Amino acid sequence: MPRENLNDLLAFLAVAQDRSFTRAAARLGVSQSALSHTIRSLEERLGVRLLTRTTRSVSPTEAGERLMQTVAPRLEEIEAEISAVSDxxxxxxxxxxxxxxxxxxDSxxxxxxxxxxxKYPDVRVEISSDYRLIDVAAERYDIGVRYGDQVEKDMVAVRLTPDVPMTIVAAPRYFETHPVPVRVQDLVRHNCITLRLAGGGIYAWELRDGGREVEARVTGQVTFNGAYQMLSAALSGYGLAFLPEEMTQPHVRAGRLVRVMDDCCPSFPGLHAYYPSRRHSSRALRMVIDAIRATD
Known part of the structure; x- marks a missing residue:
């Protein structure tokens, strides 16, 4: 196969997997116009449309889906063999x-x-911040890190942390004008700092009510799509935030935040690194896993 054809297939797979010319172009380090030209040239040579493009989305056609299912695994096998040789x-x-x-x-x-x-200057690490539940194989990541209950069963999982206690916190000034909540039902009368999920919905706080697990669909004046912004808003007195203890505890100790409703706050399963089971895993991947795994 001519080298340019292989490069064009890699470009197509990037767009098809990311469902976006913008994200794929950034990942490949090329301009969107150059990437679009590459895909059109590939479609012209094959005589079939591979991608359906709209103003808001990109998705593979039937032919494109077949190409993804047949070509992507073979390219992954080639990459694995090359990694094995380089090892x-x-x-x-x-x-x-x-x-x-x-x-x-960060933490x-x-x-x-x-x-x-x-110690290993030839190892490069690309870390992407994303609240979506990533299919690491489909989006060509080597490792995903999520809470244990979010890891697919067919993945190799390595524990990174103990279970993660959650907290509900607010600044002392917030409680100057609002009563301290005690029960889950009290949250409906409070200004809660909410999290916008990647899919568009608002995250429902996963709490305990007596012996039951409940999802509290809270509302509030401000919504963010990142934990650090939620913490900053809580520190500024804008309302209650539901955040991991490791983020809030330094501020609680310093008196900048107050914890409430501890009996209603669960511990989430510890953070795990997960990755597909492969016949060959590179030394670089094994080194990274060993570096980030739990030490005890």
Whole structure:
């Protein structure tokens, strides 16, 4: 196969998997116009349309879906074999792509990776902050990091942290004008700082009410799509926030936040790194997993 045909197939797979010319172009390091031209040229050579384009979305046609299902696994096998051969060298090398949510990157991944990466200058790590539940195989990530109950059963999972206690917090000034909530039902009378999910909906707080697990569909004046912004709003006195204890506890100890409704707050299953089971995993991938895994 001519080299340009292989490059064009890789470009098509990137667009089809990302469902976006914008994201695929950024991942490939090319302009959107160049990527669009590449896809059109490939479709012209094959004599069939591979992608359905609208002003809001991109999706594979029947022919494009068939190409994805048949070609992508073979390319992954080739990449795995190349990684296996490169592992015969003296030092681990290559790029490891990771997806996680923002505060996990800052509090868990980067502190554990930074000192190790200094020892291995040929290993590159690309870390993407995303609140979506990523299909790491389909979107060509090497590792995903999520809470244990969010990991698909067919993935290899490695625990990174103990279970994660959740907290409901607000600034002392908020309680100067609002009563302290005690029960889940009390939340309907409060200004809650909400999280917009990647799919468009508002996250329902997963709480305990007596012995029952409940989803509290809270509302409030401000909504964000990231945990750090929610924390900042809580510190500013805008309302109640539902956040991991590791984010809120330093501020609680300093008196900047007050914890409430501890009996209603669960612990989420610990953070896990997950990745597809492959015949060959590169030394770079194994090095990254060893660096971020739980130490006890």
């Amino acid at each position: 015969l060298g003296e030092r681990p090398s290559g790029t490891v792509r990771i997806t996680a949510i923002d505060h996990v990157i 868990v991944l980067w502190p554990r990776l930074a000192p190790v990466l200094e």
